[in-house]
Amino acid sequence: MAITRERFQQGLTYDAWKSQMTRNRERFEENERGAPLTERDLAAFRALPRPLHVLVLAEDWCGDVVANLPILGRIALESGKLELRVFLRDQNLDLIDQYLNEGKFRSIPVFAFFDDDFRELAVFIERPRSVTELRERKRREIYASDPSYGLPADPADKLPEDVRQRLQEALVGMRTETKPFADREVVRELRELVARAPAVRG
Structure with a gap:
């Protein structure tokens, strides 16, 4: 089932998503503040010829959501080129079932990037390999x-x-030790996904 503009607009804004969090909000916002974004990273998104719509599937109990969605949120805020709408995975199974990890797992977060005609351009699932x-x-x-x-x-x-x-x-301790590497890999993969999307190259 294709994602339409109308369905996309039913999602929560990024700020509304944060407001409804019932757990992990302090850690979420700490990760948001600490997102390892360089000017070069942000320039890659600011250079997009037109804004992209990003459908996000998430839940606040998920460690990968708490780690990775704040990075996307910071990119959206500072680049001005990403419009986010967040859907709770467990209330939107019709959406998550379009983005199964390895065709079988309802892994989150999912970040699905769309152009202004809602053609899907790229998808990020869970975390970088x-x-x-x-x-x-x-x-x-x-x-x-x-x-x-x-x-x-x-x-x-x-x-x-x-x-x-x-x-x-x-x-x-292992997750804490590997967090700087993981955060940079998320930024790298998001940049590469957007750069490879043919509809945003010019």
């Missing part, structure tokens, strides 16, 4: 560092409480 690969490697290293953690596929809630807490702290 490079970030997934790095974190999977780091996660395997954490499990390998302590046999009491078991295997990565094992359910963590079956571990003794002290072991589970130690594992959780290690995983949180």
